[in-house]
Amino acid sequence: MKFLRRYLLLTLALTLAGCTSSVPPVEADSPDPSPSPTASASESSEPETVPDEPEPTEPAPEPSASAQPSTPPHAPGPNANRDAAPKLADGRVDCSQAQCAALTFDDGPGKYTEQLLDTLKAAGVPVTFFMIGSSIEARPDTVKRAAAEGHALGTHTWSHPVLTKLSEAGMREEMSLPVNALNAIGLQTNMIRPPYGARNEIVDAVADSLGLAEVLWSVDTRDWESLSTPAVISEAVADAFPGSIILMHDVHPTTVAAVPDIITKLEAAGYVLVTVPELLGDSFGAGSTIFSQGQVKAH
Ligand code: NI
Numbered sequence: 662m663k664f665l666r667r668y669l670l671l672t673l674a675l676t677l678a679g680c681t682s683s684v685p686p687v688e689a690d691s692p693d694p695s696p697s698p699t700a701s702a703s704e705s706s707e708p709e710t711v712p713d714e715p716e717p718t719e720p721a722p723e724p725s726a727s728a729q730p731s732t733p734p735h736a737p738g739p740n741a742n743r744d745a746a747p748k749l750a751d752g753r754v755d756c757s758q759a760q761c762a763a764l765t766f767d768d769g770p771g772k773y774t775e776q777l778l779d780t781l782k783a784a785g786v787p788v789t790f791f792m793i794g795s796s797i798e799a800r801p802d803t804v805k806r807a808a809a810e811g812h813a814l815g816t817h818t819w820s821h822p823v824l825t826k827l828s829e830a831g832m833r834e835e836m837s838l839p840v841n842a843l844n845a846i847g848l849q850t851n852m853i854r855p856p857y858g859a860r861n862e863i864v865d866a867v868a869d870s871l872g873l874a875e876v877l878w879s880v881d882t883r884d885w886e887s888l889s890t891p892a893v894i895s896e897a898v899a900d901a902f903p904g905s906i907i908l909m910h911d912v913h914p915t916t917v918a919a920v921p922d923i924i925t926k927l928e929a930a931g932y933v934l935v936t937v938p939e940l941l942g943d944s945f946g947a948g949s950t951i952f953s954q955g956q957v958k959a960h
Pocket of ligand 1 (some may be wrong): 767817855
């Protein structure tokens with residue numbers, strides 16, 4: 662009892678003295694509970710920060726037998742190489758006769774994509790975009806402009822995961838949601854590029870069931886790594902070959918800045934720059950994985 666009374670007196674004295682040091686401080690401006698820095702960083706992280714696709718190592722396969730209806734001919738601006746190239750009856754460049762190559766751009770649309778579209782329009786060059794689903798939803802006007810100006814649209818999953826690490830249901834969701842996002846703005850697609858080129862038999866089967874051709878690449882500029890305009894120009898031009906599919910990313914300003922020179926140099930070397938469906942002609946379609954005009958693996 663004696664001890665308790667002393668304790669109570671001491672407490673009273675401290676309280677009267679205004680001593681609050683034993684009370685945990687209250688931060689008037691402490692933030693509301695919110696996602697951890699890790700969570701918010703991952704939500705806002707750009708797909709392009711992830712080192713991208715490794716070189717595919719598939720052996721040269723036989724041409725796909727599963728021909729599907731090709732995309733309609735597009736209407737790019739004036740382009741001497743294209744104008745002079747042999748054409749199919751419907752106006753597509755006949756890449757079985759012409760020396761074709763396809764420029765492709767992954768991970769957009771982003772804030773530099775409109776600048777790229779300006780460049781492509783001025784040059785009369787159609788390309789192929791493999792777009793992230795969430796970015797389609799974020800920039801629908803850019804996507805619609807790309808389609809209206811004759812570019813081919815493919816998807817690149819919803820959130821750029823390694824598809825082979827997902828369950829089949831997860832793969833299906835990642836691969837179908839971007840298609841839905843395109844459909845929601847009145848557009849269609851029949852091709853997908855798996856992030857990092859990561860695919861297996863299950864990815865192939867899901868792509869087949871969704872009616873999506875898998876488009877990989879045969880020239881990797883590694884533009885995400887160099888982040889150098891001269892390096893991107895040199896990689897794209899030096900490694901191009903007839904029938905090649907050239908991988909770049911339109912989320913990097915260094916890449917977008919390289920495109921005018923890449924076009925000039927490839928056209929000077931005799932290339933007709935076409936979309937991937939145009940490159941493949943009537944052999945383009947689901948049920949296959951495409952690395953180049955001459956390297957198409959039927960599933
Ligand atoms: Ni990517």
